[in-house]
Amino acid sequence: MVDQVRVNQQNLPKKERYGIGELLKIIGLKRSTYYDERKRIINKNDKYADVKLVIKEIAEKGKWKGAYTYGYRRIMPLLEKAGYHVAEATLRRLMNELGVQPAMYNRRKNNRYSSYNGTVGKIADNLLDQTFDTTTPFTVLHTDISQVRLSDSNWAYMSVVLDQATKEILAASVSQSPNKLLIMDMLSQLEDNLPNNFNPVIHSDQGWYYQLDYYREKIDSLGLIQSMSRKGNCLDNAPMESFFHLFKVESQSEIKRCKNISQFTHLFNKYINWYNNNRISNKTKNMSPVDYRTHVLIA
Template identity: 55%
Template sequence: MDQIRAEQSQRPKEQRFTTGEILRTIQLPKATYYDERQRIAHPSTKYARVKQAILKIVEEGRVRGLTYGYRRVKAKLEELGIHLADATVESLMHQLGVQVSMYNRHRNHQYHSYKGHVGTTADNLLDQTFNETNPYQVIHIDVSQIKLANKQWAYISVMIDEASKEVLAFQVSDSPNRLLIMNTLEQLENQLPATATPIIHSDQGWHYQLPYYIQRLKNHHFVQSMSRKGNCLDNAPVESFFHLFKTELLNGFPPCKNLSEFKQLATQYVHYFNYERIPFKN
């Protein structure tokens, strides 16, 4: 004992205890200590396998014309047995440069179909109550636009089932005209059971105020409902779809070359949305 004390007293104060002595005192295995030092010195190695998995997931999505946000990447990772916190997945995607930024709606000059009172408006039967649980009872319709690489505009007319969130009708055109709206309604009619008489809820866009649209609804015993003027929250379910469509399909990619390419990608996305997309509440 006296010999050990003598040896320690001869050491410089800053080197009195070796790493090995400290590790033995706190009962920490050397392998654990040096592994952690390696991770601190080279943090990228800690999640090397996870990053490879993220890149593969993102690339698989891009091949299909889709972009994945961190929540969907996280869900895909969990299918592979990799369980990480939301913040960790988001951080890793940021490091890799594959995170999805918010879609900039101003870049595409959001389509405004309201032209004042050009026909007949209907009462708002929903009043922002979107709690229907049975399909084919409440259906939301709206039109949006996308700018293409050739400087032309593509117009999208869509109808969403409030209960199932399924896209029941989806049409694309180079003009927001009568034919676009009538084709959308025809597609819906072919999808619905013969006995269905849903509420068809829209904004006060000019398309939905005109006699040909109103009469088409009456012919099938559909009930017309309209949002209040300038209140997009009154038609939130379909607005939510457009946000997802633009974020997941278009954001992070070059604009579609022309209407034909856009139609092809949009059709693939709608199929993915209806049958494959991982559902989230928000």
């Protein structure tokens, strides 16, 4: 009734029209009751109402620190698994209506860290040559260092090892400086998490610390086979580039709130735990890295 009156008023001069508040007062209807009923009627006439509920539920499961992280490519197969089939354009439109799109991030502002200082030690061969198709856990590992600027204007550096087959993070260390301690802490974690009887390739860029004796001797003692990207070719270590990009996209607002290295370390460790155990990916059959490893690859 109220909406019909509003429609009928459209041809009247503006000064003679009633506002929504005045109309509700005249008929003695509470504003909350009106909007609840209006929403019910709209939903009743919305053929995508049920689909939206499922999209919202899936998107909520993918939230990290209050931010949505699942794009339409990850929601689509889960929606189909639930029995709902919609076109890609429709799904993107519905996600936009629901306000559940993941944050966008400009790679050009990624503060990508470059550790290349020329040849200061030994350069290993590129054993992978951009072949990232292994399906056996603990056979091909990637490692790299990246940086983010904290709210106190200082840099935080992250050293990470990723399993190519599962996308699982096997080691992750944080420091205020990209130094030997950062690298050795990362390798110490890797030693604890790497099962016996595995001799994986560990691939990195040509960063100066990966060329030095202490690093090569340590990975050799762990039975790891060293491989390096070509100079200046980030695509040779794309899996690590992808991981750091995801972290910076999905945690950008939280990173800005970190006032010191201690707060950032806490945030980064929580993200790694969430990433390994909760964050699904199309590349891991819509499972988390840990679930994919335990239930698919070595089941």
